[in-house]
Amino acid sequence: MDGLLQNLGGCGVFQVLFTFSVLISQLSVAFSSIFMAFGNYNPGWRCLDNDGDVSISETQRHRNKSKLTTAFYQTGNVQNQVKSMNDENTLSFTTDFMFTLATSINNSNTSVYITDDTDAACKDFRTCQAIYFNPEASTIASEWELVCDQSWVLSLITSLQMVGLLVGALIVGYLGDTFGRKWTLFSSVGFNAVLLTLSIFSSSWQMFAGLRFLLGISSGVISFLPHAYISEFIVQKWRSVVSSLPVWTFGAIVFSVVALVFKDWKHLHIFNAGLSVLCFLPAFWVPESLRWLMVKQKDEKSVQVVEKIARWNKVKSVPFEDVSAISRNVKEELEMIKRSKFSKRALVLRLFKRDKLVISLVVGALWFMNDLVYFVTSFGVSDMPGDFYINLIIISSTDLPGNFIAFVIPNIIGRKRALFGSLFLLSLTLFVIVVTDSLAEPSDFKRVAILVLVILARTFQNIGFCVQVVYVNELYPTVIRSTAMGYGGFLGSLGAITAPYLLPTTSGSFFISYLVMASAVSICSFLPLLLPETKGKQMPDL
Numbered sequence: 001m002d003g004l005l006q007n008l009g010g011c012g013v014f015q016v017l018f019t020f021s022v023l024i025s026q027l028s029v030a031f032s033s034i035f036m037a038f039g040n041y042n043p044g045w046r047c048l049d050n051d052g053d054v055s056i057s058e059t060q061r062h063r064n065k066s067k068l069t070t071a072f073y074q075t076g077n078v079q080n081q082v083k084s085m086n087d088e089n090t091l092s093f094t095t096d097f098m099f100t101l102a103t104s105i106n107n108s109n110t111s112v113y114i115t116d117d118t119d120a121a122c123k124d125f126r127t128c129q130a131i132y133f134n135p136e137a138s139t140i141a142s143e144w145e146l147v148c149d150q151s152w153v154l155s156l157i158t159s160l161q162m163v164g165l166l167v168g169a170l171i172v173g174y175l176g177d178t179f180g181r182k183w184t185l186f187s188s189v190g191f192n193a194v195l196l197t198l199s200i201f202s203s204s205w206q207m208f209a210g211l212r213f214l215l216g217i218s219s220g221v222i223s224f225l226p227h228a229y230i231s232e233f234i235v236q237k238w239r240s241v242v243s244s245l246p247v248w249t250f251g252a253i254v255f256s257v258v259a260l261v262f263k264d265w266k267h268l269h270i271f272n273a274g275l276s277v278l279c280f281l282p283a284f285w286v287p288e289s290l291r292w293l294m295v296k297q298k299d300e301k302s303v304q305v306v307e308k309i310a311r312w313n314k315v316k317s318v319p320f321e322d323v324s325a326i327s328r329n330v331k332e333e334l335e336m337i338k339r340s341k342f343s344k345r346a347l348v349l350r351l352f353k354r355d356k357l358v359i360s361l362v363v364g365a366l367w368f369m370n371d372l373v374y375f376v377t378s379f380g381v382s383d384m385p386g387d388f389y390i391n392l393i394i395i396s397s398t399d400l401p402g403n404f405i406a407f408v409i410p411n412i413i414g415r416k417r418a419l420f421g422s423l424f425l426l427s428l429t430l431f432v433i434v435v436t437d438s439l440a441e442p443s444d445f446k447r448v449a450i451l452v453l454v455i456l457a458r459t460f461q462n463i464g465f466c467v468q469v470v471y472v473n474e475l476y477p478t479v480i481r482s483t484a485m486g487y488g489g490f491l492g493s494l495g496a497i498t499a500p501y502l503l504p505t506t507s508g509s510f511f512i513s514y515l516v517m518a519s520a521v522s523i524c525s526f527l528p529l530l531l532p533e534t535k536g537k538q539m540p541d542l
Helices: 002-007 013-023 025-039 095-107 119-127 152-179 181-199 205-224 226-231 236-243 247-262 265-284 290-295 299-313 320-339 347-352 357-383 388-397 399-413 415-439 444-475 478-502 507-524
Strands: 045-047 060-062 082-087 090-093 130-133
Touching: 013 025, 013 226, 013 236, 013 299, 025 152, 025 181, 025 205, 025 247, 025 265, 025 357, 025 388, 045 119, 152 181, 152 205, 152 478, 181 205, 181 226, 181 265, 205 226, 205 478, 226 236, 226 444, 226 478, 236 444, 247 265, 247 388, 247 399, 290 299, 290 478, 347 357, 347 478, 357 388, 357 415, 357 444, 357 478, 357 507, 388 399, 388 444, 399 415, 399 444, 415 444, 415 507, 444 478, 478 507
Parallel strands: 060 130
Antiparallel strands: 045 130, 082 090
16 A cells, blocks of 8 residues: 555645645644633632622622622722613623723722632632622633632533543544544534534533533544544655644644633634634545545545545556555455454454554553643643743643654654653653652742743653654554554543543642652553564555
8 A cells, every 4th residue: 555655646745735634623622622721720719798899789709791690889989880680689780880890899909819729718719798700811710610619620521521532532443444534534523613612602510511521522533533544645754744743732832822812711612613614624625545445445436536646646647556456455355354253343352352452552551641641731730830821832832842853753763762762751850840849949940940840741741642643553454543543542531531630739739640640651651662663664454
């Protein structure tokens, strides 16, 4: 098959356009996956019970600048402007009045917003009759007052999304291998756009959490299928390059910038829904996987795809004889597989055949560990020193060096050594973070040092992940390649589900969180040594 692709132009115009058309789907997934880093952010709240500028007649919990519920506010010489009476307990006010009220609250001498869930702060939150959230940002935490005793809900929402990601990873292999790569990918992108739009109209955190679960399923499919899809159209030397393209990183950076601009969870969902629609448009141009069509013995469609590749790459002599030869070989091998008892087993069980057992166990462990480290450092950005939005942009940008390094290293020293080296350096960095946190005295220098070390750890983690993606695609044959990616994503999703409960909330838990990660990575770093090297070898089809 690699010979056929080489005769069709190798890495030509078609491969470039195809790679771009498929990979842009991951922009929306990056948005969705790290959204809860913003959604978990507590912009701060304050109790208005004893505010001299504001008097409250009844119990009120304020979440929205356009509406006050069961309350009657008087702010100095500001005249209340009642627009309408919705019911006996609810007053709606004009936007101008609410802007004046918010300005009065923000400019009062006692306008200090509480962002920490300390015992004293949470005691005030439970007894306060009038809670006002900082209008600087509208997040999931502020929308449904998920702080203090309700802060566990944020971890639950995040975990439900990751459970959905796990389900998506489970079904992507079956869907991709049964119905084809193209149909599976772009139907999930369309489903993604619908779910994001519905999320905007969530009336409760329970409804929002349910939609995040479904969003996780579609995101899981989109996350793990593209690289297997693309690898089946490009020759071996370009696979590590494609797997290292910083599409996810670019999506995370764009998300961080958009979050800084909008600072509103609904606006972020609108932006992402529009992005998903744009990502769906290439479905009208990209073809089905040539390898998959041949394995499924769809000869006529295979020829059409070959002609399309040749046309875009301006190859004058189409190697139809190669197509016929490959098709005959595939049919013969399929007949042999059908006669074997193993062919009757489920696709996922083929991952644990004797010659693939060790490989699959190692792949699962590495994927779990990689996702655990990634999401703990992503979701924990609000606990880092400095401005939340600047930190979010910095953490999102730290993956870029890893992407560029992963362009070159695997093709020089091989997949096995590159993966081992990046994970070993990651474990050392995490241990240095643990030592720095336990020995250094609290100071600005310590906080900055830990931030720099976390950035370094994310760089090594991303190098390892980029190498891991191309490595897994080369370790498994076409008939179970997307199943293998789905299996790896399944274990990775378990790591992502675990991440919200490993987030550091205090100095003590920070030490424990990073010690657990450092220990896990140090063990996993030696596992790649058990894998066969794939550098310079052709990808198997059956």
